[in-house]
Amino acid sequence: MFPLIRNRRLRASEAIRTLVRETIITPSDFLVPLFVVEGKNVKEEIASMPNYYRLSLDNLEKEVKELWHMGLGAVLLFVKVPDNLKDNKGTEALNANGLMQRAIKTVKNACPEMLVMTDVALDPYSSFGHDGIVGKGQILNDETSEVLAEMSISHAKAGADFVAPSDMMDGRILTIREALEDEGFINTGIMSYSAKYASGFYGPFRDALDSAPVDKENVPKNKSTYQMDFSNRFEAIRETQMDIEEGADIVMVKPGLCYLDIVREIKNEVDVPVAVYQVSGEYAMLKAAAEKGWLDHDAVMMEQLIAIKRAGANIIASYFAKDAVKLM
Ligand code: PBG
Numbered sequence: 001m002f003p004l005i006r007n008r009r010l011r012a013s014e015a016i017r018t019l020v021r022e023t024i025i026t027p028s029d030f031l032v033p034l035f036v037v038e039g040k041n042v043k044e045e046i047a048s049m050p051n052y053y054r055l056s057l058d059n060l061e062k063e064v065k066e067l068w069h070m071g072l073g074a075v076l077l078f079v080k081v082p083d084n085l086k087d088n089k090g091t092e093a094l095n096a097n098g099l100m101q102r103a104i105k106t107v108k109n110a111c112p113e114m115l116v117m118t119d120v121a122l123d124p125y126s127s128f129g130h131d132g133i134v135g136k137g138q139i140l141n142d143e144t145s146e147v148l149a150e151m152s153i154s155h156a157k158a159g160a161d162f163v164a165p166s167d168m169m170d171g172r173i174l175t176i177r178e179a180l181e182d183e184g185f186i187n188t189g190i191m192s193y194s195a196k197y198a199s200g201f202y203g204p205f206r207d208a209l210d211s212a213p214v215d216k217e218n219v220p221k222n223k224s225t226y227q228m229d230f231s232n233r234f235e236a237i238r239e240t241q242m243d244i245e246e247g248a249d250i251v252m253v254k255p256g257l258c259y260l261d262i263v264r265e266i267k268n269e270v271d272v273p274v275a276v277y278q279v280s281g282e283y284a285m286l287k288a289a290a291e292k293g294w295l296d297h298d299a300v301m302m303e304q305l306i307a308i309k310r311a312g313a314n315i316i317a318s319y320f321a322k323d324a325v326k327l328m
Contacts, residue, residue, distance in 0.1 A: 201281030267312025
């Protein structure tokens with residue numbers, strides 16, 4: 001075929017490269033994770049996440065207005081809970097006037113059209129740092145799902161548009177969906193962390209929320225009895241299909257970069273929107289390498305984000321959202 005066909009013709013100038021580009025990224029692709037703390041005028045940088053902050057409600061209000069003006073229209077909320085409010089059952093998670101509930105209202109007041117998603121899991125509230133209730137050295141599945149359902153209702157009452165269960169208990173999507181229907185929250189959506197792997201990449205996030213599993217006797221020191229084994233592939237499809245059958249509106253793969261094979265497979269397999277979470281460790285890795293001058297921050301960031309989208313992501317949860325939009 002050569003020289004009739006020369007693939008380099010389609011790469012000859014920026015104009016032709018732009019014209020034939022298959023994957024582009026826009027502000028509307030992003031879901032912005034935000035960390036909320038108690039207090040006034042707090043903006044604490046997270047040590048392992050340079051240029052990312054824990055915000056008190058007043059600063060959260062400023063932040064969401066800024067995001068909205070940048071074209072970023074969806075946030076995913078996480079709260080850092082004071083130690084004295086933590087217990088095994090996550091009691092504080094159900095407080096109608098708790099930090100999460102106030103954070104939801106703060107965002108909706110500041111920016112009524114901003115889509116608000118909330119993390120639903122017990123870890124920030126748990127004295128054990130686990131996503132579920134601990135009993136006899138195990139993470140109790142069905143008891144946890146019941147609390148997650150109550151938590152979801154509480155978030156919906158406060159005004160959340162979507163709840164995002166990140167715990168990996170079996171059957172929790174169905175339990176949550178039924179509870180929301182029973183309470184009349186028929187339009188509250190569920191974005192399920194469907195294929196969530198037991199990953200070393202969550203370290204900086206656990207620093208941000210001070211939510212790492214505690215090292216106590218009789219309590220598992222990691223999350224491997226509920227989060228997935230990263231050696232497995234078929235299991236991800238099974239988990240995702242089950243979550244859809246149970247009522248998930250959006251499914252998610254997490255982390256991102258090391259799991260793009262899974263993203264593509266799931267995208268080919270299912271017909272609901274697929275979200276990908278580019279997690280805290282992925283953010284930290286690039287920030288650290290860029291600080292050392294070893295990688296070009298912006299170039300590598302865009303390459304990673306495009307790769308996530310090319311793999312099949314419809315939604316990207318990323319700490320790079322603002323950095324990326326500034327380059328657009
Ligand atoms: C809590 C939760 C975690 C993340 C999102 N929700 C941590 C964990 O499962 O230990 C991680 C996000 C990140 O690392 O950016 N269930």
